[in-house]
Amino acid sequence: MPQPQKRIPKSFFTRSDVLQVSRELLGQHLITEIDGERTVGRIVETEAYHQDGDKACHAYAGRRTKRTEVMFMEGGHAYIYLCYGIHHLFNIVTGKADVGSAVLIRALEPVHGQPLMLERRGMERLEKRLTAGPGTLAQAMGIKKAWTGTDLTDPPGPIWLEYGDQIPSADNIAESARIGVGYAGECAQWPWRFTIAGNPWLSR
């Protein structure tokens, strides 16, 4: 028996509805492999960003800069940037080329490689703060800013996504306002944050 195709294909990410992609990313697995060491996390919290009308989006109104250029790549690429001088934030670009939209991964449930994640975070014991937040999960997974622009669907990459085995039903997906975007005026209140309701690994 051949193994089922587990890696999430490009067609998943190139769809134009970033809200739908954000919802469907819940329950999927984010995987990194560095020097043969693999870490796996189940996505439990996402946020959507889109250039059209969304003032919280770095690509708002089609604004292209050196940093945001990768947001205009075809869906399925990584957009990684440094926030507040310390934290690497990992996003997945969505949609067609030349449209700036992406999904921020905000929290993971550790699935595999917890000892290495703990080491990267300088922690002794498994507790929520290991991966509950976009900056901490990037550190736990060993995500590097140099990976921005990487094609997440092109093996063998250091980072990719696979279908998870526990996908939440629509009833178990909660929507709320995005975190930390108060500067974006009325857009800050849009319910573009998606979580697996009640999951213990959520941020905040």
Next chain:
DNA sequence: CCCGTGATACACT
């Protein structure tokens, strides 16, 4: 509540 941290974006020479 407070603040470290450094890249980035953009205004202005």
Next chain:
DNA sequence: GTGTATCACGGGT
């Protein structure tokens, strides 16, 4: 080219 306000955070008080 240079100055500087800002930031999709996290940890501690």
